[in-house]
Amino acid sequence: MTTPLAATIAREYGTPAVVIDMDRVEANIARVQAQCDAAGIANRPHIKTHKSPELAKLQVAAGARGITCQKIGEAEVMAAAGLDDILISYNLLGEEKMQRLGRLLQTATVTVAADNATVISDLPKAAGLAGRPLGVVIECDTGRKRAGVETPAEAVELARLVAASPGLAFKGFMMYPAEDGWPEAQKFLDTALAGIGLDGLEAEIVSTGGSPNLKNLGRLKGATEHRPGTYIYNDRMQIAAGVASLDDCALMVYSTVVSRAGPERGILDAGSKTLTSDTGGLDGHGFILEHPEAKIARFAEEHGFLDLSKCNERPKVGDVLRIVPNHVCVVVNMVDEVVMVRGGEIVGTLPVAARGKLR
Amino acid sequence: MTTPLAATIAREYGTPAVVIDMDRVEANIARVQAQCDAAGIANRPHIKTHKSPELAKLQVAAGARGITCQKIGEAEVMAAAGLDDILISYNLLGEEKMQRLGRLLQTATVTVAADNATVISDLPKAAGLAGRPLGVVIECDTGRKRAGVETPAEAVELARLVAASPGLAFKGFMMYPAEDGWPEAQKFLDTALAGIGLDGLEAEIVSTGGSPNLKNLGRLKGATEHRPGTYIYNDRMQIAAGVASLDDCALMVYSTVVSRAGPERGILDAGSKTLTSDTGGLDGHGFILEHPEAKIARFAEEHGFLDLSKCNERPKVGDVLRIVPNHVCVVVNMVDEVVMVRGGEIVGTLPVAARGKLR
Secondary structure: OOOOOHHHHHHHHHOOEEEEEEHHHHHHHHHHHHHHHHHEEEEEOOOOOOOOOOOHHHHHHHOOOOEEEHHHHHHHHHHHOOOOOEEEEOOOOOOHHHHHHHHHHOOOOOOEEEEEEEHHHHHHHHHHHOOOOOEEEEEEEEOOOOOOOOHHHHHHHHHHHHHOOEEEEEEEEEEOOEEEEEEEEHHHHHHHHHHOOOOOOOOEEEEOOOOOHHHOOOOOOOEEEEEEHHHOOOOOOHHHHHHHHHHHOOOOEEEEEEEEEEEEEEEEEOOOHHHHHHHHOOOOOOOOOOOOOOOEEEEEOEEEEEEOOOOOOOOOOOEEEEEEEOOHHHOOOOOEEEEEOOOOEEEEEEEEEOOOOOO | OOOOOHHHHHOOOOOOOEEEEEHHHHHOOOOOHHHHHHHHHEEEEOOOOOOOOHHHHHHHHHHOEEEEEOOOOHHHHHHHHHOOOOEEEEOOOOOHHHHHHHHHHOOOOOEEEEEHHHHHHHHHHHHHHHOOOEEEEEEEEEOOOOEOOHHHHHHHHHHHHOOOOOOEEEEEEEEEOOOHHHHHHHHHHHHHHHHHOOOOOOOOOOEEEEHHHHHHHHOOOOOEEEEEEHHOOOHHHHHHHHOOHHHOOOOOEEEEEEEEOOEEEEEOOOOOOOOOOOOOOOOOOOEOOOOOOEEEEEEEOOOOOEEOOOOOOOOOOOOOEEOOOOOHHHOOOOEEEEEEEOOEEEEEEOOOOOOOOOO
């Protein structure tokens, strides 16, 4: 079965196509902004999900305090489009990055994260080049074992180092607690805040992250802002995390069934170069609206292997199906543009302007 | 430890950077072409790995018969750059694809694969638009359960259908045998050839695929050409398949250690948006030349999680490391350009012109 809209998209753009529903995008922006407002937590959405200045501006217009970027290349795209108050939630270091960070800082208010002294020793170069202060938050690990110092004592020591560095302004702490790691985060934060208080330092920013953590909004006493990314589109992982329903999923991959060589199997024209191999810990590689019992079992680069053994009704060659990806952020990063739909009608395309800005 | 070249690349381009060694690229091209020549099998390299017309031209100049593309968008980029004799090894169907295929066929000799009657019923539209014949090979499944008819009888039936379709020229059979599936492929092919012989049809092309299958080159009696892709760069999967050594790996990701928050762990600035989540069935996500005992254990989008527990010498923050990816084809597809090195010196960048041509 192919919906009329899917048939139109296939005819006008071809498949696979990454399609966003702007009604749902705007509803997601409004709902999460309202959640943040109700919790008294500023919203600083992470643009890694959509990589679009236009969508970032919608988030800011809805009330977001600023934006979060993971890479300086993303921040450059956003600043060039007029966005300001940018948190780069990542350790930046090295001559090339400092040159760019200095130039970026001339055009926008920028805060960066740091979790070690090597990074903090590089950052004054950028501030010096820009001739204005660079904000720094200390990244704290609270269970995820990604970046971030492991103890409040280290966090306090780095806060002092920032405060003592020319051109740097200590801004506070950044965390990305595991979904069940909030009590641990509270303990960490309380100790770190007490520690910097002894030096007369204050944390203007205490930033938490993650769309799955929207259900924990307001739980960390002292938190000032949250950095949700995926909520603008949502995906199977957000549904599994309990923070979105299928009707909140604003992005779908439209893909054509190109082969049905066996009775219980088929091939989609979307493989690992479209949907990516990220499983997000889930079974199968996406949810197919037209065939909920079908499983995208595995991928070749341009083939999605359909297991249809549990389907009563099975798709035929030429059917265009709508797929909710497991992890939407990595799917968006595969394409140069997405097709925009509103009220069931195509309204044009939107460039994924910061796609591929991996450095 | 950072090599002088890695330091220069980090300073001039920043990290993560995808870097190709042109000496190795040319050696790989020459070696596999010689293997094909020795086996009496034409080489039709798959450009999905490099997605660069410049590199495709090197392959043709070395003796390749033509090229293979997986997507019509890739073929369009190649044809526009002057490449000819293009096999699109994929089922194409639908109005949008037929319009584009018709235009493509006006500029280049094109053969497409088909494994079902729905696709074959669409293809005459493209041939009609172009006003010249479109070659068709029947895709046969020989164990991989991807695309391809499952029986010789179906292959013969589709060959007849192609031969009877206006504007289509039956060209032969296309296979992608599993590495241990060559006896099965031989049986399939012999039966299919006998079947079409009864109708007076001949298979001008019998095409096999896969760089890991280079070790089986010449094993299928009746094969006329092979479609290796990954051999131009190689990766951990090719080493595991026994068709390349570490010294044959022409592409590496240069990545900076940005965090060392624990004694046995670190973070690379290359995550799933650079190295991708494709494991290729291997343990860990890449081989680090400077730290062979280190394991890239998992990814966030922009974080590579280093497990350093088995390392005697451990990298420090700021070290730039060279990583051989598990699966190079999907890594190339993440970037708009690669940095070219020759004789240990940077010689410039090369656009990945057909990147993101997912349709």
